[in-house]
Amino acid sequence: xxxLTELAEKVGVxxxxxxxxxxxxxxxxxxxxxxxxKILVLAQEMNYRPNHMALAMQRQTTQTxxxxxxxxxxxxxxxLADDLAIAAEKHGYRLMVQMTCWDTGKExxxxxxxxxxxxxxxxxxxxxxxxxxxxxxxLYSSKWPLVVLEQRDEQDISSVNFDIESGMRDxxxxxxxxxxxxxxxxDDRRFLPKxxxxxxxxxxxxxxxxxxxxxxxxxxxxxxxARQIALERPEALVIASDYAxxxxxxxxxxCGVRIPHDISIASIDGTRWSELYNPPLSAVCQNTQKxxxxxxxxxxRRKANPETLPRNIVIPTELRILNSIASKQNNIQ
Amino acid sequence: xxxLTELAEKVGVxxxxxxxxxxxxxxxxxxxxxxxxKILVLAQEMNYRPNHMALAMQRQTTQTxxxxxxxxxxxxxxxLADDLAIAAEKHGYRLMVQMTCWDTGKExxxxxxxxxxxxxxxxxxxxxxxxxxxxxxxLYSSKWPLVVLEQRDEQDISSVNFDIESGMRDxxxxxxxxxxxxxxxxDDRRFLPKxxxxxxxxxxxxxxxxxxxxxxxxxxxxxxxARQIALERPEALVIASDYAxxxxxxxxxxCGVRIPHDISIASIDGTRWSELYNPPLSAVCQNTQKxxxxxxxxxxRRKANPETLPRNIVIPTELRILNSIASKQNNIQ
DNA sequence: GTGAAAGCGCTAACAC
DNA sequence: GTGTTAGCGCTTTCAC
Numbered sequence: 001x002x003x004l005t006e007l008a009e010k011v012g013v014x015x016x017x018x019x020x021x022x023x024x025x026x027x028x029x030x031x032x033x034x035x036x037x038k039i040l041v042l043a044q045e046m047n048y049r050p051n052h053m054a055l056a057m058q059r060q061t062t063q064t065x066x067x068x069x070x071x072x073x074x075x076x077x078x079x080l081a082d083d084l085a086i087a088a089e090k091h092g093y094r095l096m097v098q099m100t101c102w103d104t105g106k107e108x109x110x111x112x113x114x115x116x117x118x119x120x121x122x123x124x125x126x127x128x129x130x131x132x133x134x135x136x137x138x139l140y141s142s143k144w145p146l147v148v149l150e151q152r153d154e155q156d157i158s159s160v161n162f163d164i165e166s167g168m169r170d171x172x173x174x175x176x177x178x179x180x181x182x183x184x185x186x187d188d189r190r191f192l193p194k195x196x197x198x199x200x201x202x203x204x205x206x207x208x209x210x211x212x213x214x215x216x217x218x219x220x221x222x223x224x225x226a227r228q229i230a231l232e233r234p235e236a237l238v239i240a241s242d243y244a245x246x247x248x249x250x251x252x253x254x255c256g257v258r259i260p261h262d263i264s265i266a267s268i269d270g271t272r273w274s275e276l277y278n279p280p281l282s283a284v285c286q287n288t289q290k291x292x293x294x295x296x297x298x299x300x301r302r303k304a305n306p307e308t309l310p311r312n313i314v315i316p317t318e319l320r321i322l323n324s325i326a327s328k329q330n331n332i333q
Numbered sequence: 334x335x336x337l338t339e340l341a342e343k344v345g346v347x348x349x350x351x352x353x354x355x356x357x358x359x360x361x362x363x364x365x366x367x368x369x370x371k372i373l374v375l376a377q378e379m380n381y382r383p384n385h386m387a388l389a390m391q392r393q394t395t396q397t398x399x400x401x402x403x404x405x406x407x408x409x410x411x412x413l414a415d416d417l418a419i420a421a422e423k424h425g426y427r428l429m430v431q432m433t434c435w436d437t438g439k440e441x442x443x444x445x446x447x448x449x450x451x452x453x454x455x456x457x458x459x460x461x462x463x464x465x466x467x468x469x470x471x472l473y474s475s476k477w478p479l480v481v482l483e484q485r486d487e488q489d490i491s492s493v494n495f496d497i498e499s500g501m502r503d504x505x506x507x508x509x510x511x512x513x514x515x516x517x518x519x520d521d522r523r524f525l526p527k528x529x530x531x532x533x534x535x536x537x538x539x540x541x542x543x544x545x546x547x548x549x550x551x552x553x554x555x556x557x558x559a560r561q562i563a564l565e566r567p568e569a570l571v572i573a574s575d576y577a578x579x580x581x582x583x584x585x586x587x588c589g590v591r592i593p594h595d596i597s598i599a600s601i602d603g604t605r606w607s608e609l610y611n612p613p614l615s616a617v618c619q620n621t622q623k624x625x626x627x628x629x630x631x632x633x634r635r636k637a638n639p640e641t642l643p644r645n646i647v648i649p650t651e652l653r654i655l656n657s658i659a660s661k662q663n664n665i666q
Numbered sequence: 667g668t669g670a671a672a673g674c675g676c677t678a679a680c681a682c
Numbered sequence: 683g684t685g686t687t688a689g690c691g692c693t694t695t696c697a698c
Contacts, residue, residue: 003675014685019677030683049448053395054675057386057690064429071415073605078411082404085432094451096397096429099418115382117691118427246609253611254656272406276579278586278611323587336691347669352693363667387691390674450675 002046010046011038018043022050061120064094065299068110069125070102074243075271076288077125080149083292084123091300093120102127102217108135114144121145121299133157142310145302147295152193158302158310160294164268167284167317168197168238171266172205174319175236179328180264184210184234186225186248191216194240194268210234214244226251233263236325238284242269245281249324260326270320280322290315335379343379344371351376355383394453397427398632401443402458403435407576408604409621410458413482416625417456424633426453435460435550441468447477454478454632466490475643478635480628485526491635491643493627497601500617500650501530501571504599505538507652508569512661513597517543517567519558519581524549527573527601543567547577559584566596569658571617575602578614582657593659603653612656623648 004022008015013035020027021039028036042048056062065088072078085095096119100106107126113119126132126148133154140146140157147158175183185198195211202209210232214225226248229237239245245267249259259265259279267274270285294313302308337355341348346368353360354372361369375381389395398421405411418428429452433439440459446452459465459481466487473479473490480491508516518531528544535542543565547558559581562570572578578600582592592598592612600607603618627646635641 004677005675015676016678016686017684020684023677025677027683032683035683047448049445049450051675052449052451053386053389053393054690055677057390057674057692058676058678060386060690062386072405072418073412073415075408075411075606078408078414079406081411081414081430082406082432085405085430089432094429094431096427097414097418098427099415099422112382115380116385117382118385243606243609246606246611250609250611250613254613259611273408273576273579276576276583278579278583278592280583280587337693338691348692349670349694350668353668356693358693360667365667368667384691387674388693390676390690391692391694393674 002048003051004048007039007043007046007048011035011042013039022048060117062118063092064096064119065296066096066098066110066113066119066122067125068098068100068107068122070127071099072097074241075273076242076269076286079271079273080125080288080292083289084296087289087292087296091296093296093300100127104128104132108132108139111136111139111146114146115139120303121147123147123149123295123299125149126151143306145299145306147298147302149291149295150193152312155312156310158298158312160291160298160313160315162286162291163314163316164193164284164286165197165200167268167286167319168194168201169204170317170319171238171284172201172207174321175264175266175325176205178325180236182207182210182234183236183238184212184229184232185238185240186212186214186229186244187240188216188244189213191240198238212237214248216241216244219247222247223251227255229263230255230257233257236264236266239265239267242267242271242274242277242281242283245274246277249277260324264325266325270318275320275322277324279324282322282325283320285318285320287315287318335381336384337381340372340376340379340381344368344375346372355381393450395451396425397429397452398629399429399431399443399446399452399455400458401431401433401440401455403460404432405430407574408606409575409602409619412604412606413458413621413625416622417629420622420625420629424629426629426633433460437461437465441465441472444469444472444479447479448472453636454480456480456482456628456632458482459484476639478632478639480631482624482628483526485645488645489643491631491645493624493631493646493648495619495624496647496649497526497617497619498530498533500601500619500652501527501534502537503650503652504571504617505534505540507654508597508599508658509538511658513569515540515543515567516569516571517545517562517565518571518573519545519547519562519577520573521549521577522546524573531571545570547581549574549577552580555580556584560588562596563588563590566590569597569599572598572600575600575604575607575610575614575616578607579610582610593657597658599658603651608653608655610657615655615658616653618651618653620648620651 008018098110215221266282270283274281341351431443548554599615603616607614
C-alpha cells in the first residue's frame with residue numbers, strides 16, 4: 001500500500017534517506033536526529049512495510065526454497081516437509097511446497113521454479129528420477145542449488161541419501177540374534193533401493209528372500225498384498241514404508257492376524273507418528289530432520305558458492321525396536 | 334541468467350518487441366515473421382525463462398498463498414496443507430508453508446507476509462486466535478485476503494469452520510441407538526469448540542459428561558490421560574483429534590486394553606490415514622479437502638474484490654463408522 | 667513493423 | 683546531512 005517513496009514525499013526527504021534510516025545503515029548516523037525521528041514515526045503511522053517483490057528484485061534473491069514432492073499426505077513426506085521448513089527458517093528462508101502427484105511432467109515443470117527465479121533453490125523428491133536424470137542434468141548447468149533426495153549414484157548433482165543397507169543389516173542382525181530364522185519383505189517392485197538392501201542382507205545371512213509385492217497409491221493392491229501375507233504368515237516381515245505398514249497391519253487386523261503375536265513386523269521410515277501406531281512400530285529409522293538439515297545446508301552452500309562440486313551426503317539410519325516385534329522364548333545366539 | 338533485454342540485444346531488436354512476441358500479444362502479428370522466428374529460436378537456445386521477481390513486481394502479484402499453522406507433523410495439518418496446495422494450484426497459485434510452532438509471536442510475524450507482499454493471501458490456522466483477534470483485526474484493515482480456519486465468531490474476518498456440533502449429535506445419535514448408555518470425552522481443556530459440542534450433546538440426551546484431560550504437544554500428559562482412561566474404562570469415548578486418538582490407543586494397547594472390545598472409540602478429524610489405523614478409527618470426519626477449497630476460493634474472491642464482505646463458511650461433518658466401535662448385542666432403540 | 671520511455675519499489679554509489 | 687542517479691527485468695503506451 002504505502003511505499004518508501006510515498007513515505008519520503010510525506011517526510012519531505014529523498015527515498016534514499018528513508019531507506020538508509022529504516023535499514024539502520026552506517027550512513028544513518030549522518031542523518032539529523034529530527035529527520036530520523038520523523039521518518040521512524042511516520043513509517044509507524046503509515047504502517048509501512050518493505051515491499052518484498054521490490055527487495056527480491058533488488059537483491060536478486062527470494063529467500064525461498066522449494067520442496068518438490070509427490071504428495072504431502074503420507075507421514076514421511078509430511079514430516080520431511082515439516083523438518084525442511086524448520087531447517088530453512090533457521091537460515092532465514094521460507095519453504096514453498098510444490099506437489100507433483102508423482103507426475104514426471106509436473107516434476108520437470110516444477111523444476112523451472114528455480115530458472116524463473118521463483119525460488120533460490122530446490123529440494124527434489126522425485127518419483128521417477130532415473131528416467132529423467134539426463135533431462136534434469138541438461139536443464140541444469142549443475143550450477144543451480146538443487147538437491148535430490150533418495151537418489152543414489154548421481155555424482156554430478158547434490159544428493160542426500162539414507163544408508164539403507166546398513167539399516168537393513170542392523171535389522172537382520174537384531175532379528176536373527178533374537179531367534180528368527182527368516183525375514184520376508186513387502187515393497188513396491190518398481191522402487192529398488194530398499195529391495196536391493198533386503199536382498200543383500202538375505203545373501204549375507206544365507207536367507208531365502210520372500211517378497212510380497214504391492215503398488216504405492218493403490219489401495220487395492222496393498223490390501224491384496226496384506227491378504228497374501230495373512231495366508232503365508234512369514235514369521236518376520238519388513239515393510240518398505242510406515243504408510244504401507246499401517247495399511248497392511250490394519251488389513252491384517254481385520255483378517256484376525258495379531259501383531260506381533262502372529263507376525264513380527266518392522267517398517268522402514270520410523271516416522272514420529274509410527275511410534276503411536278498400535279502396536280508401536282519397530283523400524284529402520286530414516287531421520288528426516290537430519291536429511292532436511294543436510295539438504296538445506298547443501299542448498300545454501302551451493303547458492304553461496306556455485307562453483308564448488310556437488311556433494312553426495314549419506315545419513316545413517318537407526319534401528320528402533322518397539323512392540324511390533326515379538327520377544328521369542330528360545331533366544332538362540 | 335539470461336534476461337529479456339539480453340535476448341533483445343542479441344536479436345537486434347528492442348525489449349518491447351521481444352516481450353510482445355514471447356507473450357504472444359495481439360501486437361505480435363505486426364512483428365515480421367523472421368524477427369519473430371529469430372526471437373523464438375534464440376529464446377530457446379539461450380534457455381530464456383521470464384524472471385518471476387520482475388514479473389511479480391510488474392504485475393503486483395506473487396501468485397502465492399501462505400498457509401500459516403503450528404506444525405505439519407500431525408496428519409490433520411499435513412492433509413490440510415496437501416489439500417490447500419492442490420486447491421491453490423487449480424487456481425494457478427503456489428502454496429507457501431509458514432510454521433509457527435504455535436507461538437503467538439511467530440503467528441503475528443508470519444501475518445506480515447501479506448503486508449510485505451511476499452504472498453497474495455493467507456490461510457491462518459491459529460493456535461491462539463481469540464487472544465490476538467483484536468491485534469489481527471487492527472493489523473488488517475480487513476481488506477487483505479485473509480482466511481482463518483476453525484475460529485467461529487469472527488464476523489469481520491473471513492473464516493471456514495466445521496459444523497462440529499452437528500457432527501457430535503450424529504455420533505451421539507449413532508452410539509445411543511446402538512445401545513451405548515454414556516459417552517466420555519478426551520480433549521485438551523484449553524480448546525473449547527469440540528468440548529462445547531460434546532457438552533451440548535450430553536445435555537440434549539441427558540448424559541452426565543465424563544471428561545479426560547490432556548495437553549497437546551505434551552506426550553507425558555497424553556500418556557497419563559490414557560492410563561486414567563484404562564482405569565475408568567468408559568464404554569464409549571470420543572477423542573478430540575486423530576493424533577491424540579492414535580497416541581491414546583497405542584498406550585491403551587500397552588496397558589492391555591483392547592479396542593473396540595474393552596472400549597469403543599471415535600475420534601474427531603477422520604483423516605485419511607486414520608482409516609489405516611489399527612483398528613481403523615470411527616470418526617466425525619472434518620473434510621479437509623472441502624475446507625481447503627473453500628478457503629482458497631475465499632482468498633481469491635477477496636483478492637479480486639476486496640470491498641466485499643468477509644464470509645463465514647461452514648463445512649458439514651460426516652460420521653464414519655469403522656472397527657473402533659463395538660457392535661453391541663442388545664440393540665436397544 | 668519497431669523503438670523509446672516510463673514505471674513497478676527499493677538500494678547503492680556518488681555528488682554536493 | 684541529504685539528494686541524485688542508475689539499475690534490478692519486465693510490460694505497456696505511445697510515437698514513428
